[in-house]
Amino acid sequence: MEQFFKDPSLYTFLRGPMLWLAFLVFFLGIFYRIAITLREAKKEKIVYPYLSLRYTLRSLFRWLIPYGSISMRRHPWFTAITFLFHICLISVSLFLVGHVELWYESWKIRWWTLPVSLADGMTFITIFCIILLILRRLFQSDIRFLTSSSDYLILTLVALPFITGFLAHHELILDYKIMLTIHMLSGEIMLMAIPFTKLSHMFLFFFTRAHTGSEFGAVRHSRDF
Amino acid sequence: MEFKRKPITDIGIDETLKGVDEKKIKRAIDWVLNREASARLKVFVETCMRCGMCTTSCHHYLSHEKDPTYAPAGKVKQTIWDILNKKGKVTKEDIKKYARIVFSECNLCRRCVQFCPFGIDIAYLLSLVRRICCLIGAVPQYIQDQALSHMQTTNMLWFRQDEWLDTVQWLEDELKAEIKDAKIPIGRKNAEVLYLAHGLEAKYMTGLLTNMAKIMNVAKIDWTVPDTDGWDYTNKAFYACDFETMGKIVRTHYEVAFRLNVKKIVMGECGHAYRTGIYEGVRYLGWKESPIPYIHGVQFFYELLKEGRIKIAKKIEEIVTIQDPCNIVRYRGMGKMLRYIVSKLCENIVEMTPKDDHNYCCSAGGGMIDAGPVWKSARMEGGKIKAEQIKNTGAKIVIAACHTCHKGIEDLNEYYKLGVHVKFLTDLIAELMEIPEEMKP
């Protein structure tokens, strides 16, 4: 923040106020979306009375471990890609040295970080997986049928911070600082997009699984995986 | 990929739409999507990542040479997403297409839900479209006819009250030839069990009702059937998402049970009626679960055999396979009970793959068979994978503990020349059970 007031520039803006704003939108957005969803779920009447912790956990367990469900076992390649993609994506965003440093600067908190070379590799895997996901969308008929331009847009939105981060780190194509500026901008846009686009699946996932897991397990005595 | 289908005319949809204006369509859509539906619709639409994990779960997709317009999420895209994209500005032609998809290309079997990483309830989303069609009035003629009958008579086939009573009485007389002093008590207060029948069992399939009565008599069950409306457990209104009628039917069943002061309701082998009797109808009325036990035929037979109230005298030798009706297996986990019963009745069982709660729907369920003869081809085509599944078992007998599965597989048998016989448990048990000497006339 102070840096921006001392030296106002796009770079310090993105690193200061904009980052604040992005996190604010991200957290408040998530909070708002969850609150609305919970309220609307009450209107549905039949959601809350049947919720069961045991079957919610069973459902989450089956769908959060690789190959935990029949569906994943039927789609071995895709499951590998999507798990790699998500694991790398989340680990790099949370445990990259550069990211953790930022937190330390602002809040004086610090946590475990990824070794730089591993983080670099994971970034590459993320990008690679995104390319595979795009190819899949282009060439697999049932998915192509479902896909609209917004799906590519979302994938691009997620890909950008990784591509620019990767390029900046290796100082490729553009000047480091310019690339870093684009990286921060795209990252912030992605962060702000999460609560309001289908990236909201990141938290809604737990709600849909709780509902369906409880319905299948506690009420219907069968399996949702 | 385009939506390509042979033209089919169903006057329930096409004729009705002639008299409908776009305002009415918009009103129905607004009502269903904004007032009746809420969190589930929004979250399910938003979280769908268009990942295609559900695609190969659906028997319609598998039976249609991988045509993505038959894939679960594909069907949601062509209906719900389309309506949302058009912001309710939907034409009659659109409704016609939607109706075709939701009434003749989805059985509401919920297999796809088991394959979606988010557990998105695709059947629920498609049933919202059925509800919209219902409010517009664009419902397949045969379903509409049955729903109209249900509205006043509570039964599916415009049966008069005396026709029911008379039928039960002559069935009782016939049964006396097999069981000494056999009884089908009508409207007997304080019996333990209230037995409800399938509408067709009172007219075209009376043998099934007689066989159930035979089992009741041999097992010495303290039972009765209703002496009023409410004897027919079917609930075809549910297929049209005509919840007003569906709720009234289910309420009537329980009110009859309360009036006769029975301990539980037992029904025969039917999937959708069980589903409405313990889930859809009950929930519409505000009950969290059935107010008194509502027992499906499979559970009833399971208990009779477990408790030794009936004994099986001989077993079937031919190869037998088991159809798992979605509404009692995927919806109620009765796969084990079903297998216990069949193992008591048959020597050679060859299972289908996949089976139990992952089994494919017979392609007749969810109202597809009730949509009538014009939609039969859709049902036959959608059931190709089921036919192959049966063929691969090499079975000569398919046991289907559900009226819809039963008729659906019989039709597949004819269409795909499978050379099997489809059997109800009721008929098999009545045929194979031991009849004590003192009960023989």
Place this chain on the structure above:
Amino acid sequence: MTSWDWDTKEKVISNLKEWKEKFNSSEEILVSPDFEKIVAIVKVQEGKTFCINGETWNNTFERICFPQITPLGSVICLALRNYEWTLAKDDTVMEETFDYAWNLKTDKESKSIAFNIKKGDSYGVCLDGKIWDTLFFDARDLILSDDGKHAASYVRVENPPLLDIFSFKKGVWTIAADGNPWDKNFISIYGACFSPDNKKIAASVRLSQQEFTVAIDGKTWDEIFLNAWEPIFLDNDNVAVPVKREKGWTLAINGKVSWPYFTQLWHQRVSPDGRIAAVVATEFGKWTVALDGNPWKETFSHCVLPPFFSADGKKIGAVIRNRNTWSVAINGKPWDRGFDRIWSPQLSPDGNYCIAKAEKEGTYFLVLNGKIVKETFDMLWEPKFSPDGDKILFGCIKNGKYIRKVLSLSEVLK
């Protein structure tokens, strides 16, 4: 009731073991309201007949249906003889015969007897031996006025071919009172009832998929609702009916919404002191009774049956089912014991006591204010309080004998 025998403590009325030896089979046992008679349908050589306290009728039939004992103690039924149906009352048989007869009913004072009939392909009602002048394509259910002078039935006045959904959607049903149909048809009509003065009929009607209202003598209310259950007359002019609006279920009186909204609402009843009680679900899966719109605090998980009242209306009770056992709640307080089954509880005239017949694992017993009365029975019929409230009368089967018993309240309380 005052003329009944309230003094004899125990009367053995019949030895049922002897019946078993005498008849091939006996079924469908009934007892008279004063418990003086026990009646069974028995098989004799010529067919079926009634056995009343050991005496059989002279008439025999191929079938006996809807057997009943009227409030005044007559035995009536619809019976089949020579493949034709007719009415039999106290061993006399009505001359007129029908292709079918069902839904036998009598009024409270058993002055009249009515039932649904089929003649040829036409349907209607026979009231006190008189068949309606107009018959219909179908007639379902029978509604008899309190004075027994009028009968109504839901009738079908059009006969479109099967699958002609467009004709059926226009409405083919209406109600006929004493054979005269209303001039409007509906796609569904139900819950009909007579006004206390027996002059009017109210019923709920369905106009289209989501349009329900009430019709009184064929005239519908202006207000339309999303759904509706059965109406009742509060008095000769006012009608109350549970209706559904977007917010939920509520009670509409003469078309005006008069109660708060609930998840469910039905079985509204008027108390002797003019209040309205109804069964409601305050939330999904939470059932209770609401009085003038205010629900009891305590709710029950499975269901609540229609409320009943003490003579002064101060006590309101209902049979409830909570966590899968049956019990009774009075003024919001449930008994602390649950049973496998419970039968129509009776409040004493002063409202202080409530007695019911209950069953647990096949044995029957009396329950007074939630306490089990020790003696058990093989069979038991619903107990009644004496008009002064000091005694309890009931019929029971013990060791194969049908016994009429009178207990004083103090004996029961012991």
